[in-house]
Amino acid sequence: MGSLISTISTNNRSEALSATADKETQTILYLKKKSLVSIGKGAFGKVYKALGSDTDLAESARKSAKKIELAIKFFIPFQGVSSDESQLNELYWNFEIQEIPNTPKVLYSDPSQDQQMAFIITPYYGPDLRSQIGKLSIDDIEKIAKSLLETLKALEEHGIIHGDINGKNICFDGKNVTLIDFGSSLFILNSHKSCLITTSWYRAPEAVIQVKNYTCAIDMWSLGCFLFELYTGKALFPSRDENPITLMNTIVDKLGAPPPGFFLNSRFAELPEFKELPSSYRSFLPTNDLDQMFKEKSDQETNWKNKRNAENLLDLINKMITYTDRITPQEALLSHSFFNERVY
Ligand SMILES: Nc1ncnc2c1ncn2[C@@H]1O[C@H](COP(=O)(O)OP(=O)(O)OP(=O)(O)O)[C@@H](O)[C@H]1O
Numbered sequence: 001m002g003s004l005i006s007t008i009s010t011n012n013r014s015e016a017l018s019a020t021a022d023k024e025t026q027t028i029l030y031l032k033k034k035s036l037v038s039i040g041k042g043a044f045g046k047v048y049k050a051l052g053s054d055t056d057l058a059e060s061a062r063k064s065a066k067k068i069e070l071a072i073k074f075f076i077p078f079q080g081v082s083s084d085e086s087q088l089n090e091l092y093w094n095f096e097i098q099e100i101p102n103t104p105k106v107l108y109s110d111p112s113q114d115q116q117m118a119f120i121i122t123p124y125y126g127p128d129l130r131s132q133i134g135k136l137s138i139d140d141i142e143k144i145a146k147s148l149l150e151t152l153k154a155l156e157e158h159g160i161i162h163g164d165i166n167g168k169n170i171c172f173d174g175k176n177v178t179l180i181d182f183g184s185s186l187f188i189l190n191s192h193k194s195c196l197i198t199t200s201w202y203r204a205p206e207a208v209i210q211v212k213n214y215t216c217a218i219d220m221w222s223l224g225c226f227l228f229e230l231y232t233g234k235a236l237f238p239s240r241d242e243n244p245i246t247l248m249n250t251i252v253d254k255l256g257a258p259p260p261g262f263f264l265n266s267r268f269a270e271l272p273e274f275k276e277l278p279s280s281y282r283s284f285l286p287t288n289d290l291d292q293m294f295k296e297k298s299d300q301e302t303n304w305k306n307k308r309n310a311e312n313l314l315d316l317i318n319k320m321i322t323y324t325d326r327i328t329p330q331e332a333l334l335s336h337s338f339f340n341e342r343v344y
């Protein structure tokens with residue numbers, strides 16, 4: 001880890017962040033005048049695209065330095081950086097992940113709490129993957145899956161859960177993949193006191209029932225769901241609402257009943273309406289719907305190599321969306337046939 005990150009990891013995070021904050025308010029005003037193009041509006045911020053320089057924004061604002069596309073995220077309202085681990089926010093995470101591959105690299109930020117709006121500037125990493133759902137080749141999906149697994153492997157080594165993997169939070173410029181939006185991230189060590197807010201269709205079953213400690217395996221589940229959707233064009237667990245019972249039923253319909261003991265040690269197991277669930281699931285067998293949905297797409301592959309790769313992808317997805325003992329990023333990268341079998 002670099003010195004900045006270790007400084008932040010030790011004690012006074014807000015001080016370290018302020019020390020690195022760039023106060024180029026004039027530059028931002030300049031960029032604002034230069035017409036920012038709105039590219040996203042989420043729960044916590046508004047994101048704009050603009051042209052600027054990756055070395056000296058002020059300089060580029062003044063004259064013609066080499067321009068690159070930037071993404072500027074304004075946080076509204078800004079809550080400030082708290083030393084309480086459970087309230088860490090995206091600004092903090094963006095510093096914590098500087099050495100993780102395929103994550104946003106911070107060019108400028110202003111986390112100051114006295115300002116109306118805090119902002120963070122990173123390079124623009126291309127459109128998010130929502131627009132590519134159902135349209136990418138199996139080769140592109142292999143590239144994307146590999147990059148994201150490398151990211152998840154590094155996050156796991158640092159004890160970090162991304163917490164919101166889905167197509168909105170993955171950018172792809174045709175060549176490189178970037179996992180963005182660390183606004184829901186948490187340290188595994190603190191997962192017992194954090195409230196996880198993963199987008200519901202990609203929420204792992206143990207997060208649905210709120211087990212008392214989360215692990216990086218919840219990111220694996222989300223990625224498995226998303227890879228399925230990216231290839232087939234169809235969401236795997238499209239629950240009609242956020243209710244945990246509806247979410248759980250949607251999963252059980254496709255995967256069958258969770259293994260015995262799955263509901264132990266979960267917060268919802270204590271609720272009266274959940275008490276009935278484990279026994280009502282007992283008779284549920286896996287429906288195979290998932291394999292069927294996948295094959296509707298993979299049957300359209302015209303050459304043998306792509307068909308074989310699609311079979312390998314399905315096998316990998318099945319290992320990413322198990323209730324327990326999910327494949328880890330390291331295992332997938334090192335030994336799964338989707339990445340390691342040479343098909344000619
Ligand atoms: N660096 C970037 N490069 C390209 N696009 C970006 C970048 N940062 C954000 N975006 C776009 O802006 C959208 C919203 O950004 P982000 O997910 O960081 O905000 P958010 O407020 O957390 O949104 P949400 O609540 O919808 O997750 C993303 O889905 C993506 O399309």
Ligand SMILES: [Mg+2]
Binds near residue numbers: 042168169181
């Ligand atoms: Mg987002």
